[in-house]
Amino acid sequence: MNSYFVTATGTDTGKTFCTAGLLRANPSLRAIKPLLSGYSPEHDEGSDPGLLLAAMGQAVTSEAIAAVTPWRYQAPLSPDMAAAQEGQSIDYEALIGFCRVELAKGPTLIEGAGGAAVPLTGVKLTADWIADLNLQVLLVSGTYLGSISHCITTAEFLLRRGISIHAILLNESTDAPVSTEETQAALARYLPCRMFIVKRNAAPEDFKGLEL
Incomplete structure (x- = not known):
C-alpha cells in the first residue's frame, strides 16, 4: 500500500x-489534513480532522x-487568505517537513x-505541495452539472505539471443531472485515468474496490 x-x-x-x-476500508492506512480553513473549535467532532480521527x-x-x-484558520477562505486574516502566513517549508x-x-x-490550484502562499499552490512531496493523486470530483469540465480542467492541470493521478473518485452529487456511470463514460473519452465511482452515502466496504 502506498501514500497518496x-x-x-x-x-x-x-x-x-x-x-x-x-481509512475505514483499509485499517492499516492513516491520514492527515495539515491545512484547514473555516475551522470552528467548538465543532471538533464534525470537523474534517475530527471525521478523519473517528x-x-x-x-x-x-x-x-x-x-x-x-495549521487551522477560522475564515472559510483559501489558506493564504485565511492565515492573513489572523495576521499569519503559512510556512511552506515547515508544511513540507511536517x-x-x-x-x-x-x-x-x-x-x-479545497482544490488542486488553491493558493497556500504568495507563490505556492496545492499542486506545488503535491509535486514537492512526489505523491500520486486521488482526485475527487462531484457529478453535478459542470463537473465534467471541472474534472477535465483539474486533471489536465495536474498532468501538465508532471503529477500522476492514481485514480479519479467520482463522488455522486445530490443534484447530479445524469447517472455517475454516464459521467464516467464522458470523462473516459478525454482522460487516461482510472476512475472509481463513489455512490451517494457509500458504505466503508464500497471503498474496498479501489486498489491502493
Missing part, C-alpha cells in the same frame, strides 16, 4: 468523506486535532484544502 495526496476539483466535493471511507478509531480531542491538522515526517510513519493519505 487527496485533492479535488474544488471545495465541498467530498474529499473528507472519501478519505474517511478509504475513521481511524481515535478519540477526537483538541490534542489529536492539532496532531492531524496543525508531511515528510508523517509519511515516514507508513502509508498515509494527505488531504488537501
Whole structure:
C-alpha cells in the first residue's frame, strides 16, 4: 500500500468523506489534513480532522486535532487568505517537513484544502505541495452539472505539471443531472485515468474496490 495526496476539483466535493471511507476500508492506512480553513473549535467532532480521527478509531480531542491538522484558520477562505486574516502566513517549508515526517510513519493519505490550484502562499499552490512531496493523486470530483469540465480542467492541470493521478473518485452529487456511470463514460473519452465511482452515502466496504 502506498501514500497518496487527496485533492479535488474544488471545495465541498467530498474529499473528507472519501478519505474517511478509504481509512475505514483499509485499517492499516492513516491520514492527515495539515491545512484547514473555516475551522470552528467548538465543532471538533464534525470537523474534517475530527471525521478523519473517528475513521481511524481515535478519540477526537483538541490534542489529536492539532496532531492531524496543525495549521487551522477560522475564515472559510483559501489558506493564504485565511492565515492573513489572523495576521499569519503559512510556512511552506515547515508544511513540507511536517508531511515528510508523517509519511515516514507508513502509508498515509494527505488531504488537501479545497482544490488542486488553491493558493497556500504568495507563490505556492496545492499542486506545488503535491509535486514537492512526489505523491500520486486521488482526485475527487462531484457529478453535478459542470463537473465534467471541472474534472477535465483539474486533471489536465495536474498532468501538465508532471503529477500522476492514481485514480479519479467520482463522488455522486445530490443534484447530479445524469447517472455517475454516464459521467464516467464522458470523462473516459478525454482522460487516461482510472476512475472509481463513489455512490451517494457509500458504505466503508464500497471503498474496498479501489486498489491502493
